[in-house]
Amino acid sequence: MSPIExxxxxxxxxxxxxxxxxxxxxxxxxxxxxFDFDKKLEELSALEKQFPExxxxxxxxxxxxxxxxxxxxxxxxxxxxxSLGNTYNEQELLDFDQRIRKAIGDNFEYVCELKFDxxxxxxxxxxxxxxxxxxxxxxxxxxxxxxxxxxxHTIPKKLRSGNYPAEFxxxxxxxxxxxAFERLNNERIDAGEVPYANPRNFASGTIKMQDSSExxxxxxxxxxYFLYTERQIFKTHWESLEAVKSWGFQxxxxxxxxxxxxxxxxxxxxxxxxxxxxxxxxxxxxxxxxSYAQQQELxxxxxxxxxxxxxxxxxxxxxxxxxxxxxxVGRTGAVTPVANLKPVLLAGTTVKRATLHxxxxxxxxxxxHEHDWVFxxxxxxxxxxxxxxxLDKRSPGAKPVKYVTHCPVCGTQLIRKxxxxxxxxxxxxxxxxQIVGKMQHFISRRAMNIDGLGDETIETLYQHKFISRISDxxxxxxxxxxxxxxxxxxxxxxxxxxxxxxKSKEMPFEKVLFGLGIRYVGETxxxxxxxxxxxxxxxxxxxxDELIAAExxxxxxxxxxxxxxxxxxxKEEIAKLKAQxxxxxxxxxxxxxxxxxxxxxxxxxxxxxxxxxxxxxxxxEQNGGKILSSISAKLNFVVAGDNMGPSKLEKAQKLNIPIxxxxxxxxxxE
Ligand code: IVH
Numbered sequence: 001m002s003p004i005e006x007x008x009x010x011x012x013x014x015x016x017x018x019x020x021x022x023x024x025x026x027x028x029x030x031x032x033x034x035f036d037f038d039k040k041l042e043e044l045s046a047l048e049k050q051f052p053e054x055x056x057x058x059x060x061x062x063x064x065x066x067x068x069x070x071x072x073x074x075x076x077x078x079x080x081x082x083s084l085g086n087t088y089n090e091q092e093l094l095d096f097d098q099r100i101r102k103a104i105g106d107n108f109e110y111v112c113e114l115k116f117d118x119x120x121x122x123x124x125x126x127x128x129x130x131x132x133x134x135x136x137x138x139x140x141x142x143x144x145x146x147x148x149x150x151x152x153h154t155i156p157k158k159l160r161s162g163n164y165p166a167e168f169x170x171x172x173x174x175x176x177x178x179x180a181f182e183r184l185n186n187e188r189i190d191a192g193e194v195p196y197a198n199p200r201n202f203a204s205g206t207i208k209m210q211d212s213s214e215x216x217x218x219x220x221x222x223x224x225y226f227l228y229t230e231r232q233i234f235k236t237h238w239e240s241l242e243a244v245k246s247w248g249f250q251x252x253x254x255x256x257x258x259x260x261x262x263x264x265x266x267x268x269x270x271x272x273x274x275x276x277x278x279x280x281x282x283x284x285x286x287x288x289x290x291s292y293a294q295q296q297e298l299x300x301x302x303x304x305x306x307x308x309x310x311x312x313x314x315x316x317x318x319x320x321x322x323x324x325x326x327x328x329v330g331r332t333g334a335v336t337p338v339a340n341l342k343p344v345l346l347a348g349t350t351v352k353r354a355t356l357h358x359x360x361x362x363x364x365x366x367x368x369h370e371h372d373w374v375f376x377x378x379x380x381x382x383x384x385x386x387x388x389x390x391l392d393k394r395s396p397g398a399k400p401v402k403y404v405t406h407c408p409v410c411g412t413q414l415i416r417k418x419x420x421x422x423x424x425x426x427x428x429x430x431x432x433x434q435i436v437g438k439m440q441h442f443i444s445r446r447a448m449n450i451d452g453l454g455d456e457t458i459e460t461l462y463q464h465k466f467i468s469r470i471s472d473x474x475x476x477x478x479x480x481x482x483x484x485x486x487x488x489x490x491x492x493x494x495x496x497x498x499x500x501x502x503k504s505k506e507m508p509f510e511k512v513l514f515g516l517g518i519r520y521v522g523e524t525x526x527x528x529x530x531x532x533x534x535x536x537x538x539x540x541x542x543x544x545d546e547l548i549a550a551e552x553x554x555x556x557x558x559x560x561x562x563x564x565x566x567x568x569x570x571k572e573e574i575a576k577l578k579a580q581x582x583x584x585x586x587x588x589x590x591x592x593x594x595x596x597x598x599x600x601x602x603x604x605x606x607x608x609x610x611x612x613x614x615x616x617x618x619x620x621e622q623n624g625g626k627i628l629s630s631i632s633a634k635l636n637f638v639v640a641g642d643n644m645g646p647s648k649l650e651k652a653q654k655l656n657i658p659i660x661x662x663x664x665x666x667x668x669x670e
Contacts (some may be wrong), residue, residue, distance in 0.1 A: 001048075006047055006050065006051040007555055009047060009055070010044065010048065010051065010054045010055065011054070011056075013043060013044040014044065014056045014059055014060065017037070017044065017060040018060055018330075020032050022448065029197070029201060030197075030201070033315070034086075034283065034312060034378070035088065035315075038086050038312075040089075041061060044059070045061045048061060059436070065304055072143035072145060072208070073644070073646070074141050074142070074144070075132065075134045075141060075142060075143075076141045077122060077134065077140060077142065078124075078141055078169060078228070079141070079169065080139050081120060081122060081136040081142065082139060082140070082303060082305060082368060083303060083304055084286065084304050084305050084308055084309060085301075085303075085304045085308075085309045085310065086309075086310050086311075087209060087310070087311050087312070088312055088314060092540055093264070093265075093287075093311055094261065095338060096152070096287075096309045097261045097264075099306070100289065100306075103169070103297065103299065103306075104289075108288040108289055108291060109238075109259050109291070110257070110259075110261075110263075110287050110288065111241075111257055111285055111289075112256050112263075112264055112267040112268075112285055112286070113225060113252065113255045113287075113288070114271065114275075114278075114282045114636070115283055115284040115285055115311075115312070116173035116175050116223055116235075116252075116280065116282055117173075117175065117198075117199070117200050117280075117281040118173040118175030118176070118199075118200055118222075119136070119173065119175075119176050119200065119207060120135075120174075121133055121135060121149065121172055121173070121222065121548050122134045122136070122143075122169055122172045123169065123170050123171070123172070124167070124168075124169050125159065125164070125167070125168055125170070125470035126167050127155070127167075128158055128164065129159075130146075130149075130150070130155065130157050130158070131146075132146055133144050133146045133148075133149035133150075133155075134209075134616055136585055138390055143208070143643070144642060144643055145207050146210075147212045147607075147609060147642040147643065148207050148209065148215040149207070150212070150610070151215045151216035152174065152221065152222055153219075153323070155222050155231070158285070159248050162243075164243075164247050165231075165233060165244075165342070166448040168227060168228060168229045168473050169228040169231065170226065170228070171224065171225065172222050172224035172225050172226070173222065173225065174201040174203055174207060174222045175199060175203050175220070175222070176203040176206070176218070176219070176220055177221060177279050177282060179200075179279065181198075187523065190520065195418065198281070199280070199281055200281065201574075203219070203220055206218045206220060207220070207491065209552075210551070210552060210607075211552055212608045212610075212612065213613075214524055214552070214610030215614075220279070222250060223251065224244060224249045224251055225241075225251070225252070225286075227240045227244055229319060232292055232294070234292065235291065235292060235296075236290045236292060237288055237289075237290050237291075238255075238257055238392070241255065254271075258287075258292065259430065264285075264287055267285060268285050268511075269584070271313075271609055272313060275313070276347060276400045282313075283312055284312035284313050285310070285311045286308060286309075286311075287308060287309050287311065288308040289307040289308065293371065294307065295307040298376060298552040310524075315377045315378065316346060316377065316378060317346075317375050317376065317377045318344050318346045318351075318375070318376055318377055319373055319374065319376070319390055320342045320373070320374065320376060320485055321345075322339055322340075322368065322370070322371060322373075322374055323340045323341060323342055323371075324336070325337050325339055325340070325356065325401050326338050326367075326408075327408040329407060329409050329425055329434065330434075330459075331429065331434055331436075331438050331440070331517060332424070332519050333424040333425045333426065333428055333434050333519070334422050334423075334424055335404070335408070335414060335422070335424065335425060336355070336356075336357070336358075336422075337355075337356040337357070337358070337361075337362060337403065337404075338353050338356060339354045339355075339356050339368075340352065341374070344376070346378050347378045349378075351376055351384045353475075354374075354376055354383065354386065355383050356368075357421065358403075358423070359416070359421075360421060362401050363400070363401075366386060366389055367391060367400065368400070369394055369399060369400050369401060370398050372389045372393070372394055372398065373389070373390040373393035373394070374386045374388070374389055374390065375387045383544075386510060407425035407427065407431060408424070410430055410432065412427040414426075417456045421564070425649065434584070435462065436462050437471070438469075438470070438517050439458045439462070439467060439470060440458050440459075442473070442515040442516070442517065443458065443515075444515075446514070447511055447514050447515035448507050448512070448515045449504070449507070450497075450502035450503075451499070451502050451503070452496035452497035452498075452499065453473075453500055453501065455607075466479060466482075469573060470516075470577065471577050471580060473580075474501060474505075474577070474580040474582075476498060476595075477498050477502070479650070497644050504582075505581045506582070507581070508583055508586070508587060509535070509536070509584055509585055509587075510526050510527045510529075510530035510586070513526040513530055514526035514527075514540075516574075518560060519560045520556055521557065521561065525552060525553065525557060528550060529550065529555065531614060532550040532553075534585065534586045535585040535586065536574060536578075536584040539561070539565075540565040540571070540574075541565075542561075549629035549630055550613070550629075568606055593623065593624055594622045595622075595623045595624065595669065596623070596624045597668060597669055598623040598625030598668065599623075599625070600619055600624070600633050601624075601625045601626070601636045601637065602625070602626045602627075602628050602637070603620050603625055603627055603628070603636065603637050603638075603639055603650075603665075604628055604631055604639070604648075605617060605620075605641070606641065606645065606648050607641025607642055607643050608641045608642050608650075610662070611643070611662065613641075614661060616665070619669070620639075620665070631648060631651045631655065633655055636658070637657065637658055637659050637665075638652045638659045638660070639660055639661070639665050641662065649655065
C-alpha cells in the first residue's frame with residue numbers, strides 16, 4: 001500500500017470506528033456487528049503500526065471508546081474501566097495462554113465466566129450501603145446513574161452483615177432477560193415506537209432514562225464479576241467471588257475454575273450450544289487468571305488487562321436464497337421492506353423472513369440483487385438479519401433490487417424526510433393498512449380496550465364502508481339495523497360491541513391520547529402528556545418549548561405533536577370525538593390541600609429521585625406550591641435529584657436560585 005493510500009485508509013477507518021463507538025456508547029444503537037468492528041479495529045491497528053506518522057493521537061485503537069451523556073453528572077472512575085481483548089478462535093486463545101506461561105510460568109489457574117451481553121456498571125459501597133452507580137462511559141469517566149440502578153431488585157441497597165471492607169467498588173453487567181425484552185419491545189411496536197434491536201440496547205437505553213419510575217417498570221437484572229478494594233483482602237478472584245456472594249451480591253453460578261487450557265476449551269464448547277437455553281444473552285466467555293499476585297505481575301496494556309481475555313462466539317450464520325422483497329405498510333404509513341427467504345434452519349428455528357430496515361440497507365449497504373444468496377444471522381435479535389451477500393453465487397444478469405417508489409397498497413408516491421431512514425406513504429386518509437391500522441390501534445387492549453370489537457371486525461366494517469375513522473366507531477349505534485343484515489353479525493354480538501363502544505367513553509384522557517396514534521406518543525408519553533397538559537386544548541396549543549419542558553418529552557416527540565395538531569383534519573376529528581363524549585381532560589384526584597406550607601412558592605424539579613418526579617410534583621402542589629416549566633428569575637427553588645442536567649444547574653446558579661434536595665423539600669413540610 002502506498003503511503004497516500006495508507007493515509008486515506010487510516011483516516012477513513014478512524015472516522016468510521018469513532019462513529020461506531022458513538023453509536024454504541026452514546027446512542028446505544030450499534031450499527032455494526034462486534035465481529036466486524038473488531039476486524040476493522042485490527043486493520044487500523046496494523047496500518048498504524050506500519051505508518052505511525054498517519055495515526056490519529058485520538059485513535060479508537062488507543063482508548064476504550066465511548067463518550068459521556070450530557071444529561072447525567074459525570075464521575076471519574078477510581079480504577080479505570082477497561083475492556084477486554086477479544087479472540088474468536090482457538091489459535092488466538094492458545095497464543096494468549098502461551099503469553100501468560102512465558103510471563104509467569106506454568107503454575108496458575110483460570111476462572112472461566114460467561115460474558116453477559118449488557119452494559120457494565122461500577123457500584124460503590126460505603127459501610128454496606130450502595131452510594132453510587134456509574135456507567136463505563138469512556139472508561140475514564142462515566143454517568144452517575146445511581147437512582148436508576150436502585151430500581152434493580154437484585155442489586156443490594158444495603159448489604160447483609162458480613163466481613164466486607166468499609167469502602168469498595170464492585171463491577172458487573174446490567175442486562176435484560178429475553179422474556180422481558182420481548183414483552184416490552186412488543187409494547188413499543190404497538191405504540192408505533194422504534195423497537196430496540198436487542199436486549200442490550202434496551203437495557204442501556206433504560207439505564208439512561210431521566211425518569212426512574214419508568215426504569216422501575218422495565219425489569220433489569222445484574223451479575224457482579226469483579227471486586228476492587230483499596231487493600232488486597234483476598235488472594236484470588238475465585239475467593240472474592242465466593243465472598244461477595246455471601247455479602248448478598250448476585251454472582252452467576254456457571255463460573256468454573258480451570259487448571260488447563262483444555263478445561264477452558266471444554267467450557268467454551270459446552271456454552272457454544274448451551275447458551276441458547278439461558279434466559280439472557282451472552283456473547284462469549286471471559287477467561288481470567290485467578291491469582292491476584294499473578295494478575296499484578298502480568299499487568300495491563302493501554303486498553304485491557306493482560307491477565308484476562310474474552311472468547312467471543314460468532315453469531316450463528318447460514319446461507320439461503322432471496323426469493324422476493326415485499327413491503328409492509330404500518331398504521332403510521334412507514335413502509336418496511338421484508339426479505340422473503342428460502343426456508344432455512346438457523347439456531348433451532350426455521351427462518352423464512354428477515355428485516356431489511358430501509359432503502360439504504362437494500363441499495364447501499366447490501367447492494368442486493370434479485371435471487372441473491374445471502375448470509376443470515378441471528379444474534380440477540382429476535383428477527384434475523386441479512387449480514388452480507390455471497391457475490392460468488394450471483395447470477396450474471398441479476399438485476400439490482402430497487403426500493404419501491406410508490407406505496408405497494410395504494411400507489412401513492414412515497415416520501416422520505418431529510419435525515420430519516422424510513423419512507424412513508426403520505427396518503428393517511430386513503431391507504432387501507434393505515435386507516436384500518438389506526439382504528440385497530442385505537443380499540444386495542446392497551447389503548448381504549450373496547451370489548452366486543454376486534455381487529456377482524458374493524459377490517460370487515462371498513463370493507464363494508466361503515467367506518468373509516470375513529471369517530472365513525474361511535475356512530476355505529478345509528479346503523480344497528482344495517483349491521484344485522486351482514487353475515488356473521490348476530491344481534492347479540494352487535495349489542496355487545498355497541499355496549500363496549502359506549503362504555504369506552506369513560507376511558508381516561510391518557511388512553512384516548514395514546515389511542516389517537518400520534519407518532520412517537522406511546523403509552524408512557526401519553527400518560528406524561530396527560531398529567532402535564534391536563535387537557536387536549538392546552539396540549540394542542542403548546543409551543544415547542546412548552547412541549548419539551550414536560551418530563552420525558554424530547555425534540556422528536558415535540559415535533560411530532562406539533563405536526564399532528566397542525567393538521568385541520570385531526571382537529572376536526574378531535575372536535576367530533578369530544579362531542580361524542582370521549583374524555584379529553586385529565587380527571588385530577590380532588591386536590592385537598594394537605595397544608596399551605598409552600599403557598600406562594602414556585603419550584604422546578606430536575607434530575608432523578610427515589611420518588612418519581614410526578615410524586616414530588618403532587619407533594620408540592622398538595623402543600624400549596626406551584627411548579628414552573630422553566631428556570632427564570634421568578635423561580636424560588638430548584639429541587640435537584642441525582643442527575644440534574646449540567647446546563648440547568650448552571651442556569652440556576654447564575655440566577656442565584658437556591659438548589660435543594662428532596663430531603664430538604666420534605667423538611668420544609670415538617
Ligand atoms: S471482567 C478488567 N467479566 O465485557 C476486566 N467482563 O469486553 C473487566 N463483561 O467491559 C471485565 N461479562 O462489560 C468481565 N464475566 C465478565 C463479563 C464481562 C461481560 C463485559 C464487561 C466488560 C466487557 C469487556
